Amino acid sequence: MGQSPREAPLLEIRSLRHEYRQPDGSRLRVLRLDSLRAFRGEALAVAGPSGSGKTTLLHILAALVQPSEGEVLFDGRSLRASHPSSARWRALSVGYVFQDVNLLPDFSVLENLLIAGEISGVPRAAAQERALSLLRRLGLEGRRHNRPAKLSLGERQRAAVARAVLHAPPLVLADEPTASLDAENARAVTDLLLELCGESRSLLIAATHDEAVKKRFPRLVELNKLAELNKEGRIVP
Amino acid sequence: MKGFTALRIALRHLRSRAFQTFSVVSITAFSAGLAVALFLLAQGLRLGLIRAAEPFDLIVGAKGSPYQLVLNTVFLQDVPVGNIPWENCAALSDDARVGFAAPLGFGDSYRGYPVVGTTPDILNVRVRASDPPWLRIGEGRWCFGESEFEAVLGARAAAETGLRVGDVFQSSHGVVQSSHGLAAGGGYGHKHEEKYRVVGIAETVHGPYDRAIFVPLGVLWKIHDPHHAHEDEEDGHAHEHGEAEEAHDREVTAILVHPKSYTDAYSLAVSFQRSADKQLVFPAQTVVRLFSLMGRGEAFLSAVVWAVGGCALLTVLLVLYWSGAARGRERALLHVLGVPRRTLVFISWLEGTAALLAGTLLGELAGRAGAGAVFALLSRTTAVTPAVPLTWQECLAPAVFLCAGSLGSLAAAWNGSRTHMERLG
Ligand SMILES: Nc1ncnc2c1ncn2[C@@H]1O[C@H](COP(=O)(O)OP(=O)(O)O)[C@@H](O)[C@H]1O
Ligand SMILES: [Mg+2]
Numbered sequence: 001m002g003q004s005p006r007e008a009p010l011l012e013i014r015s016l017r018h019e020y021r022q023p024d025g026s027r028l029r030v031l032r033l034d035s036l037r038a039f040r041g042e043a044l045a046v047a048g049p050s051g052s053g054k055t056t057l058l059h060i061l062a063a064l065v066q067p068s069e070g071e072v073l074f075d076g077r078s079l080r081a082s083h084p085s086s087a088r089w090r091a092l093s094v095g096y097v098f099q100d101v102n103l104l105p106d107f108s109v110l111e112n113l114l115i116a117g118e119i120s121g122v123p124r125a126a127a128q129e130r131a132l133s134l135l136r137r138l139g140l141e142g143r144r145h146n147r148p149a150k151l152s153l154g155e156r157q158r159a160a161v162a163r164a165v166l167h168a169p170p171l172v173l174a175d176e177p178t179a180s181l182d183a184e185n186a187r188a189v190t191d192l193l194l195e196l197c198g199e200s201r202s203l204l205i206a207a208t209h210d211e212a213v214k215k216r217f218p219r220l221v222e223l224n225k226l227a228e229l230n231k232e233g234r235i236v237p
Numbered sequence: 238m239k240g241f242t243a244l245r246i247a248l249r250h251l252r253s254r255a256f257q258t259f260s261v262v263s264i265t266a267f268s269a270g271l272a273v274a275l276f277l278l279a280q281g282l283r284l285g286l287i288r289a290a291e292p293f294d295l296i297v298g299a300k301g302s303p304y305q306l307v308l309n310t311v312f313l314q315d316v317p318v319g320n321i322p323w324e325n326c327a328a329l330s331d332d333a334r335v336g337f338a339a340p341l342g343f344g345d346s347y348r349g350y351p352v353v354g355t356t357p358d359i360l361n362v363r364v365r366a367s368d369p370p371w372l373r374i375g376e377g378r379w380c381f382g383e384s385e386f387e388a389v390l391g392a393r394a395a396a397e398t399g400l401r402v403g404d405v406f407q408s409s410h411g412v413v414q415s416s417h418g419l420a421a422g423g424g425y426g427h428k429h430e431e432k433y434r435v436v437g438i439a440e441t442v443h444g445p446y447d448r449a450i451f452v453p454l455g456v457l458w459k460i461h462d463p464h465h466a467h468e469d470e471e472d473g474h475a476h477e478h479g480e481a482e483e484a485h486d487r488e489v490t491a492i493l494v495h496p497k498s499y500t501d502a503y504s505l506a507v508s509f510q511r512s513a514d515k516q517l518v519f520p521a522q523t524v525v526r527l528f529s530l531m532g533r534g535e536a537f538l539s540a541v542v543w544a545v546g547g548c549a550l551l552t553v554l555l556v557l558y559w560s561g562a563a564r565g566r567e568r569a570l571l572h573v574l575g576v577p578r579r580t581l582v583f584i585s586w587l588e589g590t591a592a593l594l595a596g597t598l599l600g601e602l603a604g605r606a607g608a609g610a611v612f613a614l615l616s617r618t619t620a621v622t623p624a625v626p627l628t629w630q631e632c633l634a635p636a637v638f639l640c641a642g643s644l645g646s647l648a649a650a651w652n653g654s655r656t657h658m659e660r661l662g
Contacts, residue, residue, distance in 0.1 A: 062573065084577065091575020104246075104567055106253040118242045119575050 008076060009037040010170055010203050011061070016070035018056055029226040031056050031067075036221065040170060041201040043194055045214050048223030054207035057223070058173045061205065062094050074171070091120045095164030095202070097174040097193070102160035103148040109159050110135065110144035113166055120167040127166065134162040138192065154185035161192050168200035175207050183212065190216055243580055246571075247587040250564070257560045258592050261553050265596025265638065266603055268549035272542045272634030273604025278611055279535055280631070283528060285616075286312075289444040290520040291364045292371045295494040295502060297325065297338075297509065303518040304527060310341060310491040311520050313351045313445045317343040320488035321515055329494055330358070334501035337361045340489040342457045345408040345429070350394040352408050353449045354457035354489075357381045362493065372446070377402040377437030381453050389437040393447035405432040408450075408460075429460050458487055546638055553596075554645040557589040561646075561653045568653065582650045589646025590639075597635040604631075 018031040031053035038044055046054050059065040060072060066081040073079070074093070080086060103112045110131060117127030135141045138158045140151075148156055157177060164172055174193060178186035190206075190213050197204040208214055251258045290311050298306040299319035308315040320342075329338035339362065342354030357379070362371040380387035390400055400406060409428045433452060441447050494517070496502040502519070509517035568581045 064573065087572065087575050087577035089575075090573070094575070096573045098570075101566055102570070104570065106249050115242065115246070116574055119571075 007039060009073075010040045010075060011038040011205075012036070012073040012076075014071045014073070016057075016060070016072065017068050018053065018060065018065070019068045031060075031223070032226060033057065033070075033221070033223070038203050038205070038219075040203055041198065042219060043197060043204040043217050044206070044219045044221060045217035046205060046207045046221045046223060047209060047214050049209060049225055052223040052225045054209075054223060055175055058096075058175050058205065058207055061171070062090055062096060062173055064090075092167075093169050093171055095167070095169040095172040097157070097160050097164045097172070097177045099176040099179045100153065100156070102163065103156060105148055108145045108147055109140060109151065112148070112159065113163050116163045117166050120169075122167050130166055131162070134166065134196075135159075138162055153180050154182075154188065157181060157185070157189045158192060161189060161196065165196045165200060165202065168202065170202055172197050172202045172204045173206075174204065176209070177206060178208065178210060178213055186210065186213060243584045244587060247584050247591060250560075250584075250588050251592060254560055257556055261556050261589075261592040262596040262599065264549045264553055265593050265642070266599035268542075268546045269597045269600025269635040269638055270603035270607060271600075272546060272638075273601055273631050274607040274611075275538060275542055276631045276634065277604065277608035279538075280628075281608065281612055282615075286524050286527075287521065290524045292362050292442075292444075293493055293520040294496060295505065295517055296520055297321070297329065297492040297494055297515060297517050298490065300512070300514050300516045303516060303523050306491065306516065306518055307520050307523045307527075309343065310493075311445065311524075313343075313353075313448060317490045320490050321492075323487040323489055325515065326489055326492045329492060332505075334496055334498075334505055336495040336497050338495070339493040340454055341491045341493060342454050342488070343490040345410055345457070345460070347406050347408045347433075347450055348398055350391075350398060350448050350450050352388075352452055352457070353446075354452050354454035356454050359451075359493065361495065371442060372451075373440045374437050375440040377435070380436045380451060385453065386431050386433045386456055387436045387453065388433040389439055389451040390435060391439050391447040391449040391451070392441035394450050395435075395438040400435050402435050402437060404435045406435070407432055408452075431456075431460060454489070542634070546634060550638060550641055550645070553593065553642055554649065557592075557642075557646045558649040558652075561585050561588075561649050565653060578654050582647070582654050585650030585653060586643070586647045589649070590643045593639050593642040593646070597639045601632065601635055 013033055013036040015035070016031065016033040017029070019027040019029045021027055030051075046057060048054055056065065060067050060079075060081070063079045063081045063083075063086040071078055074089075079089075103109070104115065107115060113131035113134070114124075114127055117131065118124070122130070132141065132144070135144050138161070140155060140159055140162070143151060143155060148159070151159065157180070161177070164174070172193070177193065178189050181189060193204060193206065194216065196202075206213070206217065214220060290307070293311055296306060296310050298310065299321050301318050305315055306318050309317050323340065326338055326340040329335050332338075337358050339358035340354075340356055341359075343351060345352035360370055360372055360379070363369070364371055374389065375392065377389070380389045388406075390398070395401075398406075407428050407430070433450075433456075439447075439451070494505065496505055506517050506519070509515060564585075568585075571581060571584075572578065
């Protein structure tokens with residue numbers, strides 16, 4: 001699994017809890033993860049039924065959501081969501097793949113990659129070269145001037161993977177990247193993610209509830225659906 | 238991310254939502270253009286009318302509406318007021334308070350261009366004491382050979398009738414203009430038999446008198462002399478009219494009076510206040526009073542313009558708000574890619590403001606063009622030359638629109654950035 005005993009973990013989670021406050025005042029406990037350590041170059045699947053908090057976990061890891069309790073350390077430093085610097089940190093350190101709608105609809109596939117490169121501060125020439133070589137590898141070179149709407153779902157997800165790894169970020173988060181795809185495309189996209197993240201020694205964390213996808217990841221974190229609490233903090237049956 | 242990228246994203250958004258952008262730009266352009274055009278029209282008309290009245294210090298005419306007297310004498314519009322005896326002019330010329338008095342006789346026209354009977358006294362008129370004479374000959378010579386049937390054309394009258402020095406024409410009785418301002422005089426009243434010969438063309442005065450056809454006042458009297466008019470049929474009868482009748486025929490429509498000083502002007506005004514059949518008006522004052530009459534209409538119009546602007550602004554903001562709201566998913570995506578929230582707000586604001594700016598600039602141009610077109614039409618029919626000064630005031634309404642729209646689009650962008658987080662995942 002790539003890590004040597006001396007190497008510090010890229011990501012460390014300590015007694016993480018998350019609850020959403022509901023309009024009636026009650027709280028919805030959606031996530032509990034006591035501890036997790038992950039290293040660069042690792043690939044980790046987060047599995048669990050729908051509503052078990054997979055998306056919430058990825059949002060917390062991307063510093064988009066501040067957890068109710070606990071701490072996430074990235075490279076030894078605590079993540080602070082909604083801090084002005086968190087966007088900058090995300091631009092440099094995170095690649096993100098959603099289930100669908102990953103690309104800006106008004107820009108071509110290539111432009112989508114180049115804009116991501118600009119946001120991440122990759123020099124233009126380097127971004128151009130890397131984008132073209134990725135698109136070539138993914139068989140999308142001929143579609144680079146098309147808007148996303150012209151592409152099939154499988155092609156769009158492959159482009160999204162290319163976009164996420166363009167700047168070789170230390171952390172790649174994928175939220176059910178294959179859920180909209182057929183089995184064949186699902187396997188292709190999973191392979192790409194594993195391969196490209198392996199090459200750039202990125203830590204890949206992918207949420208999925210697909211058994212076939214799950215099996216391809218060396219490490220697995222299972223999340224369980226938690227209960228709802230009423231206003232007094234008691235479990236709602 | 239560099240500002241350049243933000244600008245590129247904003248412009249691409251505007252381009253890909255072409256219809257929304259078109260709506261925002263055209264609504265903005267329309268309301269800004271309307272405000273600019275109306276402002277320029279009101280302002281230009283005011284300056285044009287005031288300028289036209291400048292050469293006329295005082296006007297003496299028959300008792301009646303001072304507006305009609307000014308409209309007729311200064312702007313050569315409307316039907317002439319009644320005449321007054323020539324002796325008044327002679328008396329004023331001899332008055333110690335008067336620098337000079339120039340008689341004006343109206344009533345005839347040629348193809349809609351008013352024939353103005355006058356005397357060489359009119360050449361003394363200067364807008365300001367230091368200015369050259371108001372009326373200057375451009376071509377040929379002046380026509381004050383007392384009883385000769387000679388005429389000098391105003392610059393516009395010459396250009397538009399095509400008459401040249403040496404040409405002859407017949408005037409008609411009456412001053413009728415068709416709705417589009419061109420001559421229909423031929424069908425009205427009767428054509429005088431005598432033919433005028435053009436002996437000169439005046440330089441432009443940039444005012445209504447460019448439409449005038451100057452003739453010697455004495456010639457007008459001759460034409461309108463009843464003896465003269467009926468000479469052919471009733472030769473013997475004509476001679477029975479006495480000298481008294483002859484004197485009665487020597488009339489003028491208005492007298493342009495140049496007082497020696499302000500004090501003299503007011504002293505003259507006081508002496509005419511007691512007159513039962515004559516009045517003295519200060520044309521500049523009359524024009525200003527006319528504006529204050531029009532002022533209420535103008536205030537109403539400007540209220541309408543502001544209301545139209547307000548409605549347009551709300552519509553524009555609604556369009557901006559909804560097109561911003563429709564981009565929540567994209568903003569969320571950009572935020573995940575690492576674009577800070579303030580940059581997202583900036584992009585949305587830039588989109589709205591760029592469209593508004595394009596609209597207001599377009600409106601400014603369209604408003605100027607529209608006002609210019611109305612002015613051209615107006616100066617063709619009245620020869621009042623409205624001034625179109627570029628002042629900051631005309632940009633006020635578009636600027637207010639732009640600022641309010643820009644603030645509104647900032648608010649819409651800010652509001653959008655608060656909700657986009659919920660669209661993630
Ligand atoms: N912003 C939110 N406010 C309130 N409840 C939320 C919010 N986001 C997610 N939830 C709830 O939290 C639970 C976990 O959601 P999620 O993390 O999306 O799970 P998963 O991705 O595993 O389906 C769900 O019950 C969901 O309805
Ligand atoms: Mg989910």
